[in-house]
Amino acid sequence: MPQQRQDFFERVWDVVAQIPHGKVTTYGHIAEFLGTKSAARTVGWAMNAAAGTDLPCHRVVNRFGALSGSRHFEGPFVMRERLENEGIEFTDDDCVDLSLHLWIPGHDA
DNA sequence: AGCGTGACGACCG
DNA sequence: CCGGTCGCCACGC
Numbered sequence: 001m002p003q004q005r006q007d008f009f010e011r012v013w014d015v016v017a018q019i020p021h022g023k024v025t026t027y028g029h030i031a032e033f034l035g036t037k038s039a040a041r042t043v044g045w046a047m048n049a050a051a052g053t054d055l056p057c058h059r060v061v062n063r064f065g066a067l068s069g070s071r072h073f074e075g076p077f078v079m080r081e082r083l084e085n086e087g088i089e090f091t092d093d094d095c096v097d098l099s100l101h102l103w104i105p106g107h108d109a
Numbered sequence: 110a111g112c113g114t115g116a117c118g119a120c121c122g
Numbered sequence: 123c124c125g126g127t128c129g130c131c132a133c134g135c
Contacts, residue, residue, distance in 0.1 A: 039117085041115060
């Protein structure tokens with residue numbers, strides 16, 4: 001596929017935009033959906049570029065469900081509050097309960 | 110044009 | 123179980 005890399009950011013954003021309300025997904029799953037499962041870091045880069053946009057980047061967490069990107073929001077707790085506001089539950093480790101809220105790109109589409 | 114870095118993840122020793 | 127390394131892609135210096 002020709003523009004797999006050129007549109008990488010765009011593809012990431014497109015996936016993020018599809019994350020259902022009250023659900024989350026991981027960098028790894030997004031990367032895998034895009035065909036480069038090892039490019040999870042690049043997904044993180046795309047989120048960095050997406051910071052401050054309309055994209056629900058707070059619904060993207062690392063593979064443990066930890067809010068590794070919370071510090072890139074307006075405040076360290078903003079991401080958490082947004083998620084809780086969507087009915088997402090957290091574990092004692094301050095991780096999203098993926099067993100309840102994990103959404104996998106293309107899994108329902 | 111080369112090197113380092115980053116909201117990650119899998120593998121190896 | 124834990125630390126180091128590599129792979130992936132884009133960006134800054």
